[in-house]
């Protein structure tokens with residue numbers, strides 16, 4: 107099985123909306139997403155996307171098996187992890203990079219569970235979360251992508267990821283969409 | 292194979308062996324804990340405790356029991372807050388407490404009590420609702436450092452703001468500050484809150500049921516177990532609950548896929564509060 111993992115922070119709602127609503131219904135990979143949102147809020151994107159996406163969109167549940175063509179969001183206040191048996195795990199461990207959920211946690215466990223069968227994408231954001239995780243994905247032979255910092259609403263997060271993982275491809279939102287369409291066609 | 296992959300799979304083997312060693316020598320059983328999270332935390336332990344490999348930790352902890360508590364602090368997760376998820380405590384207050392009023396005496400088990408935040412929350416709730424005097428609490432955990440902290444009931448004043456806000460949002464009828472005294476940057480919770488509490492070392496993995504509870508609150512513990520281990524723990528809860536007793540889980544835990552789902556009714560679905568069936 108292949109999977110896509112995406113990390114986004116400030117400016118991420120718009121970027122994710124553009125990408126996810128452009129994916130066709132036959133898209134075959136599971137997509138797991140960490141979006142930084144203030145702790146106590148519900149993730150506003152889940153219900154919004156459910157109405158506008160051709161794929162299934164849901165908040166990830168502990169122990170559920172990864173499903174083809176399903177988009178999973180980390181619930182606020184919980185880390186999202188992938189287990190080697192291709193199930194989802196949640197945890198309420200300490201915040202990482204001041205965030206829970208943290209992008210690094212998802213990406214590092216994705217690299218460990220899926221090695222070269224994972225694509226990691228870092229989108230706009232104003233912090234450095236995800237940089238180490240993207241590096242881990244690259245090191246395990248997976249595909250590393252960052253949103254082209256010059257096109258990102260907040261370039262800090264893609265820049266930090268590029269610095270940690272210099273071989274990552276730097277793509278615009280449209281190019282990311284194109285990449286994903288080919289990837290899971 | 293790629294170098295990073297080889298390293299990672301060697302680490303997996305070492306982790307397996309370390310967990311086996313901890314079980315055989317100390318009877319702490321983490322073998323069926325959700326592995327991805329355990330791996331992250333053991334790799335942290337390796338670097339923070341200054342070992343070159345997981346195998347080195349294993350060799351050290353087998354010979355030096357004083358290392359065990361420090362390792363347990365990595366293997367168990369001590370993240371908690373008072374009135375965590377205020378809506379859970381509100382549901383207990385509004386929906387469960389009215390049932391509890393009908394009993395002459397009550398037993399409440401806080402399983403996986405960590406540093407005591409959940410226990411003191413329940414104790415305060417029971418004081419506010421006039422149930423404290425007839426209630427005996429059991430607070431259990433496997434981490435001895437956490438159990439000691441729970442017994443002490445002392446928290447940093449930095450946390451009190453959050454605790455106070457949670458308490459209010461849970462429908463608190465009093466002020467949290469009625470229950471502690473501030474002292475050099477610490478909040479020391481009132482002895483009266485823990486006078487009817489039995490603290491004890493108990494593992495949901497290796498220990499037996501203990502009986503006739505009216506309410507078991509076990510939050511954010513099962514999430515660290517694999518499915519089979521979750522079933523074991525839930526079986527323990529089933530056997531420890533009085534008929535029509537209540538079980539409260541963490542906000543991302545449920546009995547939906549449990550082998551023992553039939554033994555419980557959903558009582559407050561959103562808040563993951565279940566009720567033992569009558570049979």
Ligand SMILES: C[S@@+](CC[C@H](N)C(=O)[O-])C[C@H]1O[C@@H](n2cnc3c(N)ncnc32)[C@H](O)[C@@H]1O
Pocket residue numbers: 198367368369370371372375402403404405406408409431432433434437493494495496497509510511512541
């Ligand atoms: C994340 S804390 C949860 C604290 C609190 N219940 C809450 O929800 O905020 C998890 C606790 O479970 C304890 N624990 C882990 N394994 C356990 C076991 N087998 N039996 C009992 N407690 C366990 C840990 O030591 C830790 O204190």
